[in-house]
Amino acid sequence: MDPLGACGRDLAPSGAQLLDVHRIHLVEGAAPPVPPGERTAMDRIWDEAVLANPLLFDGPVAACAAPGRDGPHGLVLTWARTTYRRYGLRRVPGATACVAPLYTDVLQPTPGGRLLMGRMAASTAAPGRWQLPGGAVEPPVDGAPLDLAALRRNAARELAEETGVVHLPAELALWGVALGAYGSAGVLFLAPRRPAALLRERFAALTAAERARGREPELDRIAFVGSRAALARLGGPGADRADCLGPVVARYAAGAGVSPGSRGGG
Known part of the structure; x- marks a missing residue:
């Protein structure tokens, strides 16, 4: 979850892409330094957010610094260690030290071809918003690499924590990557089908x-939704925006659940 709101995770009407990615290479970089004036604004925004929702915490997060293509179906993601507080800079006009979210989402299908969607609770930063199960990527500790295996573990953990549905990380197939117009990168995984009643x-x-x-x-x-029309009927904040859910649902329905990423290396 992005504690400071949904904008970094959305696909804006222009400049957004849903990529057919078969392999991902992650490279650690450094987050840009925060000038004193921007730090003051960033801290003020964070303090206001915590006052509005005391459950927020300024925990560690891996931010997306610079996505780039690696051939027709490969992607290089440069990421940087920071904390959730840094995302507040997206609300500061002209800020130079902005970073964007790196997150994982899970497409959990049913045998009938519908995808599970979850509505964010009142205690979250975006109450009432529908989204795929998933959340922000945490930076590795103890020298462990941030690689595709780590992203799979993050996705499996988020799915279990948010829905109670448990899959082994190895069961999640790379399905694609959503690049937002504001720099966010969402790595999408496809889970094995499960009956809606069980879910x-x-x-x-x-x-x-x-x-x-x-x-x-x-x-x-x-x-559970299987079309853009069904998604629109859910309503809620952002229901009529061109975010990632519409393209994801349309591509999944068109491909009958084929996992593009499973055709390539990892």
Whole structure:
């Protein structure tokens, strides 16, 4: 989840791409230094966000610094270590130290060809917004690499934490990459099909367990969509925007669930 809002994760009407990617190479770089004036604005925005939602935390995050193509179906993603606070600079006009989110999403299909969507709960930064299960990528620790295997683990963990649906990371196939007009990069994975009834059962068990512990689930509802029209009927914030969900649903429906990334190396 992006604590400071959805804009970095959206595909804007222009300059956005949904790429058929078969392989990804991740390279660590350095985040640009934050000038004093921008740091003051960044800290103010973060403090205001925390006042509005005390559950936010300024944890470590891997930001996307510079995506680039590596042949027709390859992608190089340069990433940098930072914290969620840095994303507040996207709200500062003319800021020079902006970075964009790097995240993973999971396409969880049913045998009938529909995809699971989750609605963000009232306690999150974007209440009522529908999205694929997923979240921000955390930087590795103890010298571990940030590679495609790490992204698969991140995707599997986010899917389990948000929906209660468990897959081994190796079961998730690289499906594509969403590049946002504002620099965000979302690595999309395709999960094995599961019956909708089972997915509802797992989600209900997860939300009941979370509330029994006194915690509010990140998603308050799930639904299944198989077309852009069905997606639009969900409503909620951003339902009529040209974000990543429409292109993803359309491509999945057109391809009958084929995993483009499974055809290439990893």
